[in-house]
Amino acid sequence: MFSLFKRLVAISAAVIVLLFVVINALAFVEPDTLKAPTPKSLVITHVNVVDPNGAGTIRSNQMIVIEAQAIRYVGDHGSVAIPTDAQVVDGSNQYAIPGLIDAHVHTLRLSPQLHFPLLIANGVTSIRDMGDSCSWSDDLDCQPDVALWRLQQKSGALVAPRILQSVSFHLEDESIDVAMLEQRIAVVQKRAEPFLKIQLDNQIAPQEFGKLIDISKAHNVALAGHVPFSIDLLAFDNPMRSIEHDVHLLAQCSTTRPEFNGRNQTKPVLLQGIGGSHCAQLLAQLAKWQTVYVPTHVAASGQDLAFAKAAFTVADAQWMQRYLVAPQRWLWQFLQNAGREGPAEQQVLADFHQAALALTKQAQQAGVPVLAGTDALDAGVMHGFSLHQELQYLVAAGLSPAEALYAATLAPAKAFGVSSTLGSIASGKHADIVLLSANPLLDIRNTEKISAVIADGRLYDKAEREQALHYVEQQAHQFTVMARFLRGLWY
Ligand SMILES: [Zn+2]
Structure with a gap:
């Protein structure tokens, strides 16, 4: 009996070692590119x-001339001759709407195979990359793939979107070691990264956060990311360039923030303190x-509520079967199961989500630039597809369809300093355009009715879009790609 057990252990160990070797070997097969x-x-x-500016306008019967990857002319149809x-x-x-901009996605080394074609096929022609494979390793020698x-x-x-901004590292530390931080800032500055992404411990002491602000200002590097629950942003002078995820602004806007730890049990308490003069002052x-402000409802309060109800925020479960590598699909399924809750908790999460949506509208009315972002790569959030879901959340928050579109076009173009070349359909700008078969100002869901995408002057008609989607489906089901994905988890 004992020897049988020993033999089983030996066989299991051998199988694990063999799998490890096989996965590593397969992972070295260079993937295709599209x-x-x-x-x-x-x-x-x-x-x-x-x-999408202002109340949103539509000019009918127009012609758009595109040459050398730029928009050369927009005007009444027939007002200029069609180049031969x-x-x-x-x-x-x-x-025709401007190419969409997702202000918060994540990338992996496999993004050219698994993510970029999905973005383009969904009309997302530009992204802000909030962290690639390197940013999860805390290894500053890890060279990002973005260049x-x-x-x-x-x-x-x-086939890839424009990467407007990108970061290759995120700061997680509980306390700020000045020398270490300066060394990290030097690396991100050398890489010409636009800011330092922070994802600090939620209980970091305010004086440590203050140290971080001082050092970042001394080095002229902005901060962007999560706001620790222990911090009152109003206690600092212009501390962050961008705030990510609805829960972080919601906490800032509640007088009961000190009692909040991010867990479901403390959410009702946080909601009791929402609003009031402190919030209005902060938004101003x-x-x-x-x-x-990038609420990423699709990955934040919207996701929590969906998981509680044993659902995903993505509208179509088929997409996950088609476009995800199996281990990622299993991980997402696991996380969704872990988030499942009973009716009482579901109600708490529904109230939390409603409060988050209301705050997005309040922030937008106060003049805070609200951007559409998804946090794609997070469980249940898919590159490309989920931006359309986020637009629907923004409309549910009370933004008009034009305002939601603005949050995914001109607002991010302005926020990232590229509005002279992106964010609207105008002469002289990059040729990034999405053609829809229905009016998105009447119903924001019409942004999903894509008939063609023009990205950097390259036309993706029905056949090209289908090819891009098919390519990802094929890649996601290849053993070598799956092996590369798994290997990426430990290297
Ligand atoms: Zn993120």
Whole structure:
């Protein structure tokens, strides 16, 4: 009996070692890449051009001329001659919106295989990358892949969005070691990263947070990310460039914040202290500082509520079967099961979500720049698809469809300093346009009715979009890609 047990242990150990070796070996197989279509001269005819500015306007029967990957002309149809070499795209009954910008995604080394084509097929032509594979390793020697992706996006070697901003490290420390922090800041500055991402311990002492602010200011590097629950932002002068995830602003806006630890049990207490003059004062100050707010409802309070109800925030469960590698799908399923709650807890999470939505509207009315972001890669949040869900959350929060679109186009373009080239359909800007078959200002869900995407002057028509989606599906089901994904978890 004993020897049988021993033998089983030995066999199991051998199988694990063998699997480890096989996964590592397979992981070295270089994955395929998907090349982008060649940019062409294009003319979109008879199209409705949507401008999400202000109340939102639509100019009907327009023509958009695209040459050398830029928008050369937008005006009444027929007001200029169609260039002879241009490919004509019939825009009749179509609505042209600016290419969408997701202000909060995460990437992996496998993003060219698993994420970028999904973004493009969903009309998301630009992203802010809040952390790649390196940022999870706390290893500053780890070289981010972003520099190469940017070159490949430009040359068309890869179907990929523009990466507007990117960070390769996030600070998690409980206490601030000045020398260590200065060393880290030097590395991110050398990489020309736009800010230091913070995801600190939620109970960090205010004086430690103060030290961090002082050092970051002394080195002229901005902070962006999570706000620890122990911190009152109003106690500091312009401390952060952007605040991520609804729970973090909700905590700042409650007088009972000191009793909140992020867990469900303390959520009713937090809700009791919501609003009031402290919140109004904070929002006014954030507006003054132009601190950006990226609620990521789809990954924050919306996700908690969905998981409590044994659901996902993504509308279609089929997408997960198609576009996720199996281990990721299992992980998401596990996390969803772990978040399942009874009716009483579901009610708490529903109230929390409603409060988060209400605060987004309040922030937007106070003049805080609200941006659409998803936190894609988080459980149940899919690159590309989930941005449309986030737009629907923003409308549920009380923003008009035009205001929601603005939060995914011109608002991020302004916040990231690229509004002269992105964020609207205007002459001189990059040719990033999404064609919809229905009016998004009447119903925000119409942003999902995509008939074509033009990204950097490259046309993804129905066939090209389907090819991009099919490519990801194929990649996600390859053993070598799965092995590379698994290997990425421990290297
Ligand atoms: Zn994130």
